[in-house]
Amino acid sequence: MRQGMRQDQQTALAIAGAKFRSPTTRTLLKEFDGLTHVIVRLPDGTVTHHLQGLTETGIQILRWIRIRTDNLLMGASLPPAESG
Numbered sequence: 001m002r003q004g005m006r007q008d009q010q011t012a013l014a015i016a017g018a019k020f021r022s023p024t025t026r027t028l029l030k031e032f033d034g035l036t037h038v039i040v041r042l043p044d045g046t047v048t049h050h051l052q053g054l055t056e057t058g059i060q061i062l063r064w065i066r067i068r069t070d071n072l073l074m075g076a077s078l079p080p081a082e083s084g
Helices: 002-007 025-030 056-064
Strands: 013-015 018-020 036-041 047-052 072-074
Touching: 002 056, 013 025, 013 056
Parallel strands: 047 072
Antiparallel strands: 013 018, 036 047
């Protein structure tokens, strides 16, 4: 994570309204509070991940820790889950 910040010449990271030069794991996880994650598997085998509430900062954190973001749909409007 910190290596990625250095490579991108990022000196501070804004999370929850505050700036951090060397954020702790707990601070980083705050960026992902309140996310809604839905995995959709289509009949053809395609899998997509819908993340509501993911910010640009969250996307950058995922990239820095080498988690692929090309298969994520951010801010997708999903219908509420049916009960039953």
